[in-house]
Amino acid sequence: MKPLTPADLQVYAQRTAAPQNWIKVGLDTGGIAAGAGEVFDALDKEKQRLGLPVAVQRTGSVGLAYADPLVEISVEGMPRVMYGRVTPEKATDIINLHVIKHQLVDGLVMARRDRGKEIKAPTQWVLVSDTSPADGDKTQFFQFSMMEEIKRQKLEGKVQVVQAIDMGVYDEGVVVQLLPSGVTYTNVLANDVARIVQHSIQKNEVLEDLLFAAADKQVKVVLRNCGSVDPESLDDALTHQTYQAICKAVTKMTPEQVIAEFKASGLRGRGGAGFPTWMKWKLTRDVKADQKYMVCNGDEGDPGAFMDRSVLEGDPHAVLEGMMIAAYAIGATMGYFYIRAEYPMAVARVQKAIDQARARGLLGQNILGSSFCFDAKIRLGAGAFVCGEETALIASIEGKRGSPSPRPPYPSVKGLFGKPTAINNVETLAGVPAILLKGGEWYAQYGTEKSKGTKVFAVTGKVKNAQLVEVPMGITLREIVFEICGGVLEDKAIKAVQTGGPSGGVIPEDKLDTAISYESLLLLGSIMGSGGMIVMDLNDCMVDVAKFYLKFCVDESCGKCAPCRVGGYQMLQVLDRISRGLGKPADIESLRRMCQAMQKASLCGLGQTAPNPVLSTLRYFNSEYSAFIEGGVSYAKKMSAKAASAGK
């Protein structure tokens, strides 16, 4: 096949994305685990049986993990709609009702997040759902009374009323969304029904008193194509503007200009530490060497985080493009993806992306007619958490044990195979092309003074809607948990949110209104980390949580340095003693001392941050530790019985 030229890319980018009639199924690991594969087959079979001119396509996850399997559908004459929790049986309904009869399928629709403010076209579909937790579910009653009112006003057959499974708005009473306009009404009462039908449906007028006008809190930069692009097709990626940014870089910009653009953007490493990306690139660029390397860190070991997996599975070409831009900036000609072997689908899709790009001349010599040469390879991780640390990661790519080594020398000077190396996280690289295309200034408008831009979080644990969210920095934890993710499971009281995985800490309920940034989380005794966010309710025991994370770090310690190897183990012994009710009052103090020793003396980030979960639980939930020590064995037994019953 002929290598692509800048002109070809232009043609692709101007092509209107794909055919008008399509059904997209979220086929990522999470979706497939929930049964998306069967749904895809059912849709395809039914479509072929009826010979419909609709393309059934594969895509990555849009992030709404709680509603997997997800199906998005666009057919002429119908608004673009997403269905959640689809089963193979419901898939045939989608074909027969949605595609053929132009009716929505009841009880499956996810409301639109881009809510409208005016009604231009007549309303043909109405979504209803009761979002308030208390007093039983009024959805059915409202659906019925809305339909009755529509009949009364002689609109029968013109407007369809269906129940939605998710409105994207929570704790706002009964919520109604009109389609195709997307106008959303919240806190709708029974006597509003007639008004809505009379004004909004009959006359296309918006009822300002009910209108929910607030824009969606999410801003998608990294996840811009996840859930819409086909991750296994280069052509589809090209129509989604992929490889435009690298084209701009190699044809119109010098490496210095690229670095300057990222300096303006304020982008910082999304792997956890938050080192400014432009500075990392500049340091690596400034070192003179015959060979430099670019490494993408996809060793997402933090339990409870799945951002990198979703991005690699949902939009691998964007990560590859980001890597190419970084390589151009630092002067590297070879790149390595380091991906966990536990993510076979991510590995397969990235490999496919690399092969496709190479076949079309986007990797190799003289890319896009310029003098830039670059190629990329995959190296598999093998289940060692410490390999997320950059020096350990380098050792692992070299085929050795993943033991960290002291810095300096930093990888920017002496990295992979002794050559200057820049290592960026998957999320950082996935955002790079979008930032370069739209400009650093554009990206810097989001976020706080020192933490710019957007961050992807994986919100899981005791939360109603476990999902990926991409939000501007500066948003509060409370907004994320309650306004985007729908609050705590079973409407229990929230106790804390854990961020940063085993290297982070817990943030108690009364600190949830803090604006999120690298600095503010550090002040609270936690870290930004890679973006795992675990919600804990009142039933979760903090001593147990601390023990869980510490045990993780003890298991994962490489054993090279004594503070981490011995300190972690000893701390675990003390914590174990406390949680069995055999602790002594002096244990708290000795825990604190061991934490400090580990923080100060450990060789790498794993050991230095391993005490964080213990320190932060001691800081905010000291009383729980005391309760175990004072309550003794009987209290410990009571607590473990409570924990055991919680899982059932």
Add this chain to the structure above:
Amino acid sequence: MTTEPIPPQQQAQSMARWKDDEASLLGMLDELEQKHGYVPRDVADELARILEVKLERLTKIRTKIESGTRKDVEEHVKRWAKEEGNLIMILHAIQNEHGYVPREVAMELSRALDVKLARIYEVITFYHYFKLVPPGKHNVAVCMGTACYLKGAPGLLGEVKSQLNVQEGKTTEDRMFHLDVVRCIGCCGLSPAMVVDGKTYGKVKPTDISQIIIETRKKDEQP
């Protein structure tokens, strides 16, 4: 409860049918090869001892073992020869083929790469992903990521352990099930989750376990 692989003596004992001809001898070796993906030398040695095979026959067996393993390893080494730092990728390829890293293969790899065996074992034992003992016929992995942990994964694990009568990281006595605890499979939206033979089960309750095990056992009955 046996957790180690079946001892070579026992394996050899169970398959030795003495017929004084070349074909049956090679047949036994083929059978071994089918079972393990290669011919384990210790079992073959034992087989030769039981059958009182003559020296030249033993040599023949040896050649077969060596050539099998060697060909296998050579292919992987050839594929990765030009790449720097290839050891981990080769180990991945070997484990994908056998389900674990057999000692014979590691020894052969050490010869082919000219790397000390200790260096290879250093790497194998450092990474959780590499296994030194053969997995069971069915592999059960319970996710113990934070999200799953909070939502009751310890309860699930206890239930699997007691139903299969096996400890984590170990294989059942009949070698049918291997139980592992894994760190986050990235399906936190479905927590608590477990993976059985590559199929992920989400939102699992302890009461679902017996059904999942029955389902898995059923797969064996179908031809």
